[in-house]
Amino acid sequence: MKIALIAFGNEESYGLLIVGGELLRYGQEIRFFDAEEDDVIRRTCGWKPDFIFFSPMTTFFPKALRISRQIKSDITEVVSVFGGHHAMSSPSICDTEGIDIVVVGPVNGSIEKILKKEKGIIRTALTNPDDLAMPARAEYYRDIPRMASRYRKIMLSMLGCPWNCSYCSSSSGNMGGIFGMDAHRRYYLSRRPLSAIIAEAKELLNHNTIEIEWVDDDILFNTDIETWIPEFVDIWEKEIGLPIYASTTSQNALKASDNALAKLRKIVNCMGVGIQAIRPESLRLFNRSWDNEVKMKAAYDRLRSFGYAVNLQCIVGLPVDDPVEDALETIKGLQRIGKGSICSCYPLMIYPGTAMERLCEEKGFLRNAECGGDTNSGITGIAFPEKTIKQLRNICKLATLFVKYNVSERWMRALIEIDLNDEAAKALAAARYFECVSDRLKEDGKKEDEVFEEIMRTTKIRY
Numbered sequence: 001m002k003i004a005l006i007a008f009g010n011e012e013s014y015g016l017l018i019v020g021g022e023l024l025r026y027g028q029e030i031r032f033f034d035a036e037e038d039d040v041i042r043r044t045c046g047w048k049p050d051f052i053f054f055s056p057m058t059t060f061f062p063k064a065l066r067i068s069r070q071i072k073s074d075i076t077e078v079v080s081v082f083g084g085h086h087a088m089s090s091p092s093i094c095d096t097e098g099i100d101i102v103v104v105g106p107v108n109g110s111i112e113k114i115l116k117k118e119k120g121i122i123r124t125a126l127t128n129p130d131d132l133a134m135p136a137r138a139e140y141y142r143d144i145p146r147m148a149s150r151y152r153k154i155m156l157s158m159l160g161c162p163w164n165c166s167y168c169s170s171s172s173g174n175m176g177g178i179f180g181m182d183a184h185r186r187y188y189l190s191r192r193p194l195s196a197i198i199a200e201a202k203e204l205l206n207h208n209t210i211e212i213e214w215v216d217d218d219i220l221f222n223t224d225i226e227t228w229i230p231e232f233v234d235i236w237e238k239e240i241g242l243p244i245y246a247s248t249t250s251q252n253a254l255k256a257s258d259n260a261l262a263k264l265r266k267i268v269n270c271m272g273v274g275i276q277a278i279r280p281e282s283l284r285l286f287n288r289s290w291d292n293e294v295k296m297k298a299a300y301d302r303l304r305s306f307g308y309a310v311n312l313q314c315i316v317g318l319p320v321d322d323p324v325e326d327a328l329e330t331i332k333g334l335q336r337i338g339k340g341s342i343c344s345c346y347p348l349m350i351y352p353g354t355a356m357e358r359l360c361e362e363k364g365f366l367r368n369a370e371c372g373g374d375t376n377s378g379i380t381g382i383a384f385p386e387k388t389i390k391q392l393r394n395i396c397k398l399a400t401l402f403v404k405y406n407v408s409e410r411w412m413r414a415l416i417e418i419d420l421n422d423e424a425a426k427a428l429a430a431a432r433y434f435e436c437v438s439d440r441l442k443e444d445g446k447k448e449d450e451v452f453e454e455i456m457r458t459t460k461i462r463y
Contacts, residue, residue: 033143
């Protein structure tokens with residue numbers, strides 16, 4: 001069978017890569033298609049696939065549905081298959097025109113039923129990470145060359161998140177509710193075999209890779225870190241040698257031993273720390289009442305003492321009476337925690353099936369019809385008044401400037417009132433991106449410029 005895998009966005013679709021690997025296990029002919037290209041439908045139809053596979057984030061679901069419908073109108077016998085977190089959270093999309101099969105669970109265990117064209121919802125059981133197919137990176141980079149040339153590639157050591165944040169579709173509570181907590185811990189919170197991680201990383205060495213991002217994967221989580229980290233670092237240094245951008249929380253940054261942090265620093269150049277909010281009541285809304293500014297500051301200082309660059313991450317546009325003031329409190333908190341550091345500030349998105357979705361419905365906060373689900377746009381997921389939406393968008397666009405250069409509150413309040421045209425918004429997005437590259441890679445000025453020029457050449461900046 002010929003199976004087309006449609007990829008969206010500027011980052012690698014890790015789930016779709018694993019799906020591709022599973023299809024290769026079954027001897028299928030696969031080809032990836034780039035949904036960012038204007039002629040993706042024409043090119044896909046020209047290949048005449050038997051199946052079209054999608055694993056879109058909520059951001060890209062409307063576009064994925066449009067593409068599926070258009071391809072099916074041209075190739076009436078083609079079967080469309082949807083999976084991933086959005087599909088698992090909203091399996092009823094199977095009743096939508098343009099969708100034939102929805103997979104709820106890992107791809108492992110679904111392929112035989114898909115190839116038999118068993119339409120409807122296919123539910124698969126969680127086993128353990130040992131069963132994961134090797135991501136089909138060689139085929140992905142063959143078919144979408146711009147992704148091969150990206151300086152940063154994404155990897156995961158485990159597929160899930162231990163935290164139960166109210167806004168996230170991959171939270172432990174949401175996934176545990178779908179599959180059961182024991183199965184969730186066994187599959188999503190267990191690490192992949194180290195041999196599989198290294199084998200995957202070796203493939204990346206063939207594709208212009210300068211940095212690895214351990215995305216949505218708390219590298220300091222789990223009871224095994226005191227033994228796993230030394231083994232992992234030694235093998236990574238010897239066989240891979242690429243710097244890593246990793247993520248963690250204040251709790252785990254404070255819990256890890258000095259030995260673990262010192263050892264990990266040999267391969268990790270930057271640590272992203274999820275701050276998310278500063279006000280205690282806002283942290284409670286996010287189901288993160290276990291965190292507070294004192295712990296955040298202590299974690300930041302500890303990571304910096306070991307030489308890590310730190311990217312402070314936050315979310316604004318909460319369902320509160322004063323969302324702009326809440327956002328400014330968060331930015332001022334980031335300045336107190338780590339002025340001079342880069343930060344990533346995103347608008348709150350309302351994802352299906354999450355506790356945040358239910359909370360907004362209960363409190364009467366409506367969805368913003370103008371929000372396409374892209375956090376890089378700065379457009380809030382909640383339908384606030386027009387002025388509030390503008391102010392929150394400007395905070396997202398300017399947060400890196402505010403925190404890294406410690407801009408005063410007076411200047412912040414003035415700057416969030418400006419009207420940004422598309423050219424200015426795009427320029428700000430590019431400037432922030434450059435700050436992140438510069439801070440993370442810690443190269444000389446010429447190298448930073450070279451890397452950034454390559455990013456701009458291969459990336460459709462979202463703004």
